[in-house]
Every structure is written in C-alpha cells, then in structure tokens.
Amino acid sequence: MPSIAKPIAVHPSLHRNALGLTLRDYEGAMSTLCAGCGHDSITAAIIKALWELSIQPHMIAKMSGIGCSSKTPTYFVNGAHGFNSAHGRMAAIATGANAANRELTYIGISGDGDSLSIGLGHMCHAIRRNVKMLYVIENNGVYGLTKGQFSASADVGSRSKRGEPNRMAPIDPVMLALSIGATFVARSFSGDKEQLVPILKAAIAHRGFALVDVISPCVTFNDHNGSTKSYLYTRKHMQKATEADFVPPASEILATIGDVGTTTVTMHDGSVVRFTSVPKNYDPTDRRGVYDYLQEHANTGSVATGLLYLDESVADLHEMNQTPSTALARMPYDKLVPGTAALDELMEDFR
Amino acid sequence: MKATNTGDPAYYHKVVDCQWACPAHTNVPEYIRLIAQGRYTDAYMLNRESNVFPGILGRTCDRPCEPACRRERVDGKPVAICRLKRVAADLKDDITHLLPKAPEQKNGKRVACIGAGPASLAVANDLMPLGYSVTIYEKYDKPGGLMRSNIPSFRLPESVLAEETGAILNMGVDIRYNSPVESMNGLLAEGYDAVFVGSGAPRGKDLDIPGRHDTDRIHIGIDWLESITFGHIDKIGEKVLIIGVGNTAMDCCRSSRRLGGKDIKVMARRPRGYFKASPWELEDAEEEGIDIIINHAPTRFVIENGALRGMEFERLEWDAEAKKSKVIDKVILPCDDVILAIGQENAFPWIERELGMEFDKWGMPVVNETTFQSSIPGVFFGGDAAFGPKNIIWAVAHGHAAAISIHNHCQGVPVTERPPDGMNLVTQKMGMSEWSYHNDYNPSPRQKMKHVDLKKRFEQLNIEVEMGFNAEQTAREVQRCLNCDVETEFTPKLCIECDACIDICPMLCLTIARDGEESEIRQRLSAPAVNPDQALYASEPLPQTGRLMLKDEDLCVHCGLCAERCPTSAWDMQKFELLISYAGREACTSSYVPA
Numbered sequence: 001m002p003s004i005a006k007p008i009a010v011h012p013s014l015h016r017n018a019l020g021l022t023l024r025d026y027e028g029a030m031s032t033l034c035a036g037c038g039h040d041s042i043t044a045a046i047i048k049a050l051w052e053l054s055i056q057p058h059m060i061a062k063m064s065g066i067g068c069s070s071k072t073p074t075y076f077v078n079g080a081h082g083f084n085s086a087h088g089r090m091a092a093i094a095t096g097a098n099a100a101n102r103e104l105t106y107i108g109i110s111g112d113g114d115s116l117s118i119g120l121g122h123m124c125h126a127i128r129r130n131v132k133m134l135y136v137i138e139n140n141g142v143y144g145l146t147k148g149q150f151s152a153s154a155d156v157g158s159r160s161k162r163g164e165p166n167r168m169a170p171i172d173p174v175m176l177a178l179s180i181g182a183t184f185v186a187r188s189f190s191g192d193k194e195q196l197v198p199i200l201k202a203a204i205a206h207r208g209f210a211l212v213d214v215i216s217p218c219v220t221f222n223d224h225n226g227s228t229k230s231y232l233y234t235r236k237h238m239q240k241a242t243e244a245d246f247v248p249p250a251s252e253i254l255a256t257i258g259d260v261g262t263t264t265v266t267m268h269d270g271s272v273v274r275f276t277s278v279p280k281n282y283d284p285t286d287r288r289g290v291y292d293y294l295q296e297h298a299n300t301g302s303v304a305t306g307l308l309y310l311d312e313s314v315a316d317l318h319e320m321n322q323t324p325s326t327a328l329a330r331m332p333y334d335k336l337v338p339g340t341a342a343l344d345e346l347m348e349d350f351r
Numbered sequence: 352m353k354a355t356n357t358g359d360p361a362y363y364h365k366v367v368d369c370q371w372a373c374p375a376h377t378n379v380p381e382y383i384r385l386i387a388q389g390r391y392t393d394a395y396m397l398n399r400e401s402n403v404f405p406g407i408l409g410r411t412c413d414r415p416c417e418p419a420c421r422r423e424r425v426d427g428k429p430v431a432i433c434r435l436k437r438v439a440a441d442l443k444d445d446i447t448h449l450l451p452k453a454p455e456q457k458n459g460k461r462v463a464c465i466g467a468g469p470a471s472l473a474v475a476n477d478l479m480p481l482g483y484s485v486t487i488y489e490k491y492d493k494p495g496g497l498m499r500s501n502i503p504s505f506r507l508p509e510s511v512l513a514e515e516t517g518a519i520l521n522m523g524v525d526i527r528y529n530s531p532v533e534s535m536n537g538l539l540a541e542g543y544d545a546v547f548v549g550s551g552a553p554r555g556k557d558l559d560i561p562g563r564h565d566t567d568r569i570h571i572g573i574d575w576l577e578s579i580t581f582g583h584i585d586k587i588g589e590k591v592l593i594i595g596v597g598n599t600a601m602d603c604c605r606s607s608r609r610l611g612g613k614d615i616k617v618m619a620r621r622p623r624g625y626f627k628a629s630p631w632e633l634e635d636a637e638e639e640g641i642d643i644i645i646n647h648a649p650t651r652f653v654i655e656n657g658a659l660r661g662m663e664f665e666r667l668e669w670d671a672e673a674k675k676s677k678v679i680d681k682v683i684l685p686c687d688d689v690i691l692a693i694g695q696e697n698a699f700p701w702i703e704r705e706l707g708m709e710f711d712k713w714g715m716p717v718v719n720e721t722t723f724q725s726s727i728p729g730v731f732f733g734g735d736a737a738f739g740p741k742n743i744i745w746a747v748a749h750g751h752a753a754a755i756s757i758h759n760h761c762q763g764v765p766v767t768e769r770p771p772d773g774m775n776l777v778t779q780k781m782g783m784s785e786w787s788y789h790n791d792y793n794p795s796p797r798q799k800m801k802h803v804d805l806k807k808r809f810e811q812l813n814i815e816v817e818m819g820f821n822a823e824q825t826a827r828e829v830q831r832c833l834n835c836d837v838e839t840e841f842t843p844k845l846c847i848e849c850d851a852c853i854d855i856c857p858m859l860c861l862t863i864a865r866d867g868e869e870s871e872i873r874q875r876l877s878a879p880a881v882n883p884d885q886a887l888y889a890s891e892p893l894p895q896t897g898r899l900m901l902k903d904e905d906l907c908v909h910c911g912l913c914a915e916r917c918p919t920s921a922w923d924m925q926k927f928e929l930l931i932s933y934a935g936r937e938a939c940t941s942s943y944v945p946a
C-alpha cells in the first residue's frame with residue numbers, strides 16, 4: 001500500500017477528452033496490490049481506454065468477484081457504479097444488472113481463479129447469452145489473493161514458487177469461449193498497452209459479450225523461472241496474431257480497405273476495427289480458422305495475442321429477448337409493475 | 352541516446368533547480384527540511400556555510416533560486432525560499448560556539464582586502480579559520496559595504512547586519528576603518544602575500560541634460576541613500592521624481608516616502624515587463640502609494656529663478672518588443688527634488704596604471720572568471736569590483752572562489768588547480784512504502800508575507816516593513832518544497848518492465864521506449880518533454896527487451912511513488928548532497944546535513 005495518495009498536481013500538457021475530463025479524472029483509489037502486479041497495468045490501460053472513449057463516469061458499472069484482480073475496480077473511475085460480488089458470481093450479477101439497465105457500460109473484471117474455477121459456469125452462460133459487456137480475465141495462472149495456488153489456467157509442467165509442477169491440463173478461456181459461440185475474443189499482455197488499449201476500446205464498442213484474456217504476471221507468486229505466466233516468459237513466447245486499431249464512429253479511416261493483410265470490421269455502433277494480421281491469411285472473422293491457428297500455437301508453447309475473433313452479427317441479450325429499448329430501471333413504476341389484473345391475464349395464457 | 356551518468360555530481364545538482372541557480376549553491380531543500388523539523392540553528396548554520404549572511408540574505412537576496420524553483424512550474428508559484436531563510440535566522444539559538452574560529456597558530460601568510468563589503472567579508476570568512484592574517488581596509492567607519500550604506504534599514508535592520516558582519520570580524524580580522532586605499536602601489540609595497548579588491552562599484556551614473564548643474568535639488572541615488580544612512584540627510588520635498596526603475600530607484604522612492612515625500616513618481620523609459628527592479632520590489636513600492644510612470648524619457652530640468660520647478664519628458668510609444676520608440680509629445684512634471692537612479696559604475700582611480708595591470712576598454716580590470724585573479728599574480732578581484740554591479744549573493748560566491756585562489760597562491764599551488772565538487776547519495780528508504788522525508792505533495796498556495804501597517808511603518812525610518820512568516824505560515828510553506836534533492840536513482844539491471852512506475856507517476860515523467868536521438872525521443876514520451884533546460888534521463892538498455900527507461904526531470908515532484916510501486920527496487924529515492932569545495936576544505940560533507 002503506497003504511503004500517500006497520488007499527488008493532485010497534474011502535468012500541464014494533460015489533454016481533455018470530449019467531456020472535458022483528463023485521464024486523472026478516470027482514476028480510482030490507490031491500489032493495494034503488490035508493487036509490480038500486472039493487474040495494476042491493466043487498470044491503467046482500462047483508465048486510458050475509458051478516457052479515450054469519453055464515457056461518462058456515472059454511466060459505467062464496474063462488476064467483479066473475489067481475487068486480487070477482482071479488487072481492481074476500486075482503482076479506476078471513482079465516479080462509476082460498482083458491484084463486488086461473491087467469488088465467481090460476477091458474470092451472473094452482471095447479467096442481471098445488464099438486464100435491468102441496458103444503458104450502462106459494463107466493465108467486468110475477473111481472475112483466472114474467479115472465472116475458470118468457481119465461476120466457470122456463470123461465465124459460459126453469460127457468453128451464451130451474449131450479455132453486452134467487457135469481460136476481462138486478469139490471468140496470472142494462480143490464485144494470487146490466497147497466496148499462489150495453481151489456478152485452472154496453469155500450464156502442465158509450470159512450477160509453483162516452491163518448485164512443484166502442475167499436472168492438470170489447463171482451461172484456456174480463449175478456446176473455451178470460441179467453442180461456445182463467443183462473439184468477441186481477444187488475448188493480450190499487461191506489459192503491452194499499445195496492444196491492450198485498442199482491444200479494450202473495441203471490446204467496449206462490441207455488440208455483445210467481449211472476452212479479453214490478459215496475461216497478467218503475479219509478481220509475488222508466479223514471476224519466477226518455472227512459471228509460464230511471468231513477465232520474461234510471456235515476452236519471449238508472445239506471438240502477435242493481429243494488430244487491431246480502433247477507429248471511433250465518425251472518424252476517417254486512413255488505411256485502404258482490402259490491402260493485403262488488412263481486414264476491417266464495422267462495429268454495431270458505427271466504429272470500425274481495422275486489423276493488420278501479422279501472419280498472412282489470418283482471418284479474425286473465421287471461427288474455425290482462428291480455432292485451428294490457436295490450437296497449433298498452443299502446441300508449440302507460444303502465446304498468441306491480439307483481437308483474435310470478432311463477430312458483430314449476433315444479437316445480444318436484449319435483442320434476443322426483445323426487451324424494451326428503455327432501461328427497466330428508468331421505466332415508470334406502473335408500466336414495470338402493471339398490477340394484479342395484468343398478472344391474471346398473463347396467467348390465463350398458461351392455462 | 353547516451354546513457355546518463357548520474358555519478359557526475361553535476362547531473363543531480365542540476366535537478367535541484369534552486370541550488371543550481373544559487374550562485375553560492377545553498378543547499379535549499381535540506382535547510383527547508385531542517386526548518387520543518389524546528390531545527391532553526393542547524394538550518395541557519397547550513398545556510399551560513401555557503402551564503403555566509405543568511406539573516407541579511409533572508410531579507411534582501413535577489414533570489415535567483417525562486418524563478419528557478421520547480422514548484423513554480425508545477426503550481427505557478429515558487430517556494431518562498433528566501434523568506435524561509437529569514438525564519439531560520441530569526442529563530443536560531445545562540446550560535447557563538449558554532450561559528451568558525453581562527454586557530455591560535457597563524458600560518459604566517461598576510462592577506463589584504465580592500466573594502467568591507469560582502470565580497471571581502473566572505474574572503475575573510477574562509478581564510479581566517481585557516482590561519483591567515485587578514486587585514487581589511489575600509490573607507491567608512493562601519494562594515495557591510497552597500498549592504499549598510501545603501502540598503503535602507505526598513506528592509507534590513509542594522510542589528511542583523513551588525514551580527515553577521517561581526518561573526519566574521521570577531522575571528523580577529525584586522526579591520527582598519529576610515530582607511531581608504533589611495534594607492535595600489537603603496538599597498539603592494541607593504542608586502543602582503545595576496546591582495547583582494549572588494550571595493551564595489553561605487554559611482555552612481557549622472558544624467559547630463561540641460562539644467563543638471565543649476566540646482567542642488569538633484570541627487571545621485573546611491574550617494575543620496577548613503578547620506579541618509581550616515582545621517583546627513585533627513586528630509587526631502589513633497590514632490591519627488593525618481594529617474595530609473597531599477598532596484599536603487601525602489602529604495603530611493605520608498606526612502607523619499609519616509610522623509611516627507613507625498614507625491615512620488617518613478618519615471619520609466621520603457622513599459623512594464625522591461626524594468627530592472629524585481630517584481631516584489633515594485634509591488635512593495637506601489638503598496639506605499641508610489642506611482643510608476645511608464646514610457647517617459649527625461650529631456651531637461653526646468654529651473655526658474657535658480658529653483659527646480661519640474662522636469663520635462665518626452666512621452667514615448669514603443670513597438671511590441673519595446674525595442675523601437677517614437678515620441679508622441681512632451682510634458683512637464685512639477686517637482687521639488689529629483690533622484691537619479693540610472694545605474695552604477697566601477698572606478699579605480701587609485702590603481703596606478705604604471706603597475707601594468709590589464710584593463711579593458713571600459714576601464715574594467717581584466718579578471719579571470721574562475722580564479723578571480725587579475726593580470727597581476729596575487730591580486731584578486733571579487734563582488735561588484737570584478738565584473739560590475741551584481742548583488743550580495745554573487746559577491747559571496749566570488750569571495751569563496753577567490754579565497755580558494757588566494758589559498759592556492761599562498762601555498763604555491765597554481766590558482767587554476769580548483770578542487771572538484773563531490774557528491775553523496777544516500778537511500779531514504781526506511782521500510783516498505785516508508786521514507787525518511789515527507790514525500791506527500793502539499794497543495795498549499797505560496798504564503799504571503801505580512802507587512803507592518805501602512806501608517807505605522809512611516810513613523811520611523813528604520814521600521815522593518817516585512818514581519819516575517821508566523822509559525823503557521825512557516826509550517827505551510829516548508830511543505831510546499833518538493834524535495835528535489837531526493838533523487839530518483841535507477842538501476843537498469845533490476846527492472847522487469849512491469850510498467851508499475853510509469854502507471855503511478857502523477858506527472859507523466861516516466862516512459863519505457865526504444866532508443867533514438869534525444870530530440871526525437873523527447874516527442875514520444877508519456878508526455879512530450881518540452882522544456883529543453885531540463886534533463887532527460889536515459890538508462891542503459893533494459894534486460895528483458897533492450898528498451899530504455901526514460902525520465903523527463905522537468906516536473907517530477909519527488910513523491911517517491913515510482914520507487915514504492917517498483918517490485919524490484921529498480922527505482923530508489925536517494926538523497927543527493929553536493930559536496931562543495933571551499934578554501935582548505937575539499938568536497939566535504941556538511942555537519943548540518945543529517946544522513
């Protein structure tokens with residue numbers, strides 16, 4: 001825990017976004033995580049993305065479960081709403097919140113323990129429902145908060161800090177999500193904000209559920225030589241599949257569409273994601289191709305990163321259920337609770 | 352770009368903006384911390400080591416440190432460095448036992464100083480403890496030079512001056528009052544081992560325009576102020592015009608106000624922003640009801656029946672840069688007295704040219720800027736006598752440097768062999784997120800100096816106007832200091848490039864980026880480094896990616912958060928102490944700096 005709050009002094013060249021806010025206005029409380037934790041870097045990337053998108057702080061809902069990662073919503077956007085749920089329940093709570101108020105921007109923060117062990121089922125169903133939200137897994141291969149036990153994302157053969165190897169096969173959230181119909185799947189690294197920030201922005205603009213798996217070294221329990229989620233290992237094994245560039249609506253797109261290696265996908269809100277695929281012929285809209293590519297890379301031990309898969313054509317939770325366009329939260333009481341007569345009428349339908 | 356060498360004392364010295372700007376390199380942040388701890392005596396003594404006259408300077412210094420202060424770039428107003436110096440001087444205990452003393456055993460070398468101004472006194476201060484016999488020849492019957500004769504007592508009380516000049520003279524300096532040196536030749540014949548000329552720039556410039564010599568109501572500013580000090584003048588007419596708008600003009604107008612002047616105008620040729628007077632002096636004068644009249648060039652004195660009636664001016668219109676002007680018309684302003692405050696000159700009528708000392712075309716002796724030696728070995732100059740009128744702190748700095756030369760000269764060492772500066776660098780880490788300095792940023796605004804009531808201050812000539820900071824103001828002001836001497840010291844091989852330091856830095860000082868040309872790197876940092884006067888630190892290549900850690904020193908508030916968030920202690924907060932060399936004392940640490 002730092003000795004002081006971040007000084008209020010600001011750099012004179014600090015820019016303001018469309019709302020007149022500076023980056024500093026998107027900060028939260030001082031982090032209590034270990035110094036050097038990858039999660040703090042992801043927090044900084046989220047702050048940058050939200051600021052660049054000029055999202056009003058009070059229109060943001062920060063959702064999380066339990067874990068070092070799940071503590072981080074406290075460390076960004078002080079002015080936002082938030083819900084710190086029980087372990088693994090963030091996806092369920094976020095689904096409910098989103099159902100009740102579709103007007104907020106949902107930022108879900110989870111860990112590999114929170115999402116891939118206790119919360120695995122909830123996450124899968126939020127993916128199936130295509131709940132419109134950014135869902136970040138701050139993936140460090142361990143349960144950081146409970147002192148470094150292997151999580152379900154730990155690779156076979158990777159070692160704990162005490163030297164014991166992990167023998168159980170990992171769950172790769174990216175492969176899992178692809179296999180159950182996820183519409184936005186990305187992987188990045190906390191130590192590469194140039195890649196991470198545009199991915200986060202695209203994820204927030206996405207029509208439905210956007211999964212961003214971020215390798216985020218646990219500097220205290222999993223940054224040693226036997227780890228496959230350390231700063232050094234990740235840097236050595238990271239393979240960029242794509243470089244994504246997020247272009248907000250109404251901005252001019254500079255690259256020529258159709259260039260070799262360049263694909264553009266127009267998002268539901270009119271913004272555009274421009275991909276430059278690093279390997280030739282990588283197509284981020286081809287689910288099967290992406291699956292094969294990732295499988296191949298997993299076998300060679302490299303970590304493929306980038307905005308890996310994107311499909312803007314699938315309806316989200318609200319569209320699927322044909323809910324009203326106004327948030328339930330803002331609906332007049334008599335419309336939301338129409339009374340006994342209306343209930344009786346409904347019940348009649350089922351007789 | 353080349354990796355920065357933080358082992359060179361100049362690198363971190365430059366980060367301590369105030370200390371770098373101070374001609375005597377006073378350790379400002381350290382004395383401010385000592386004041387914060389209530390250690391006024393230590394704060395005073397630390398000051399005294401470098402600037403010799405903390406009580407005097409805490410009231411009168413030209414304070415080049417303040418415009419340089421980093422705090423000004425951060426929140427618009429520098430730390431009140433000068434006024435805090437006065438706090439140390441006012442609140443210190445008895446320091447008699449701490450003052451330097453002359454050894455009983457003299458070293459057999461005799462040094463003569465001409466003039467008892469700050470320059471000569473600084474020389475004596477450094478040489479007496481080494482065993483030199485120092486003789487000072489002074490024209491007047493009291494010590495202090497212009498500090499006594501020209502700085503009015505409402506700015507600098509006589510008691511402060513007496514105490515701080517006394518601290519030096521009491522070491523056993525052979526001071527000869529009422530002894531103007533009238534011949535350099537004669538002085539040299541007395542066989543001194545070295546001579547130091549600290550005679551100042553004693554001549555006020557005149558203004559030879561029609562009417563100048565037809566009345567006795569036109570005064571030369573510095574002579575007039577001197578006459579007040581020595582009790583020869585105690586009144587002035589009601590309407591006074593001061594010609595010129597430098598520091599002397601400010602003292603003249605405020606003195607006039609105290610001697611009966613009611614309608615006092617300071618006449619400036621150029622517009623505001625081009626005045627020589629310091630902004631705070633202008634403020635103080637205007638507070639006392641003095642008018643500053645811009646764009647007026649004097650053309651003649653209006654004399655009627657042998658009496659001064661007024662003065663004629665051309666009214667000027669200047670271009671945007673105040674370079675070229677044109678005359679609009681002429682006006683006559685009525686007055687009873689005129690004081691000329693348009694500058695000072697050096698004059699050395701008592702140095703015989705046959706001696707062969709080299710003078711330049713303006714009649715100034717040729718003096719080496721490092722050694723302060725003239726073209727005659729063993730004859731040194733310093734203070735206003737060396738390069739024309741400057742100020743007290745420069746006179747002191749010259750005195751220290753000349754003392755090193757004199758010591759070398761007397762010990763048979765070439766004067767060009769200067770002892771180098773050194774440095775200490777000590778970690779301030781006390782534990783996890785715990786530092787031995789106050790690292791929090793205090794948003795308090797600069798404290799305003801309180802002044803004696805506008806009626807009361809005019810009752811007597813010597814009522815000190817500035818009241819000094821009270822305890823509460825002091826407590827706030829000390830916390831405004833950013834501790835720029837507590838440096839961010841980086842060890843590249845420890846860095847794992849986790850970005851924690853970059854993410855936490857409130858001032859966007861840090862960046863990890865690939866190498867390039869400095870000018871180009873400066874454009875692609877967390878925030879562009881636009882202040883070319885401030886260094887850009889570059890590390891050796893980092894172990895994991897070979898990129899560089901870069902730090903723009905410009906706006907770092909030395910909060911230590913980068914070091915607190917660094918998992919490997921690649922960043923550490925380390926206190927830098929500049930080890931200054933003085934005559935006979937090479938690069939030694941001050942006993943008043945706590946480790």
Ligand SMILES: Cc1cc2nc3c(=O)[nH]c(=O)nc-3n(C[C@H](O)[C@H](O)[C@H](O)COP(=O)(O)OP(=O)(O)OC[C@H]3O[C@@H](n4cnc5c(N)ncnc54)[C@H](O)[C@@H]3O)c2cc1C
Pocket residue numbers: 411412413465466467468469470471488489490491495496497498501502530531532533549550551552553573576598599602701733734735736740741742743744746
């Ligand atoms: C009106 C006025 C206000 C000022 N205010 C400030 C201020 O607020 N802050 C600041 O920093 N500076 C100020 N200055 C400037 C500052 O006073 C001088 O720069 C400084 O005193 C120079 O020190 P010095 O030792 O070189 O010479 P001086 O202080 O000029 O001392 C020279 C001494 O030599 C003596 N002397 C001269 N010739 C001979 C001789 N032939 N034989 C024997 N003795 C001789 C003189 O009597 C004098 O005592 C001011 C100057 C003036 C004129």
Ligand SMILES: Cc1ncc(C[n+]2csc(CCOP(=O)(O)OP(=O)(O)O)c2C)c(N)n1
Pocket residue numbers: 066067068069070087110111112113114115118138140142143144145146151
């Ligand atoms: C119901 C429940 N079961 C177990 C725990 C204990 N627990 C706290 S955090 C955590 C794992 C967190 O791991 P992860 O989500 O990866 O977060 P990290 O700390 O690694 O960021 C566990 C098992 C709990 N808090 N609640």
Ligand code: SF4
Pocket residue numbers: 032033034036037038039068069140144145217218219220221
């Ligand atoms: S234990 Fe690991 S995951 Fe938790 S804060 Fe520390 S470094 Fe981060």
Ligand code: SF4
Pocket residue numbers: 839855856857858859860861906907908909910911912913914
């Ligand atoms: S001390 Fe470190 S964190 Fe604080 S302003 Fe300076 S570089 Fe930034």
Ligand code: SF4
Pocket residue numbers: 036845846847848849850851852853913916917918919920921922
């Ligand atoms: S916090 Fe330390 S280890 Fe991390 S990037 Fe900064 S200097 Fe390197």
Ligand SMILES: [Mg+2]
Pocket residue numbers: 067111112113138139140141142143144151
């Ligand atoms: Mg984890």
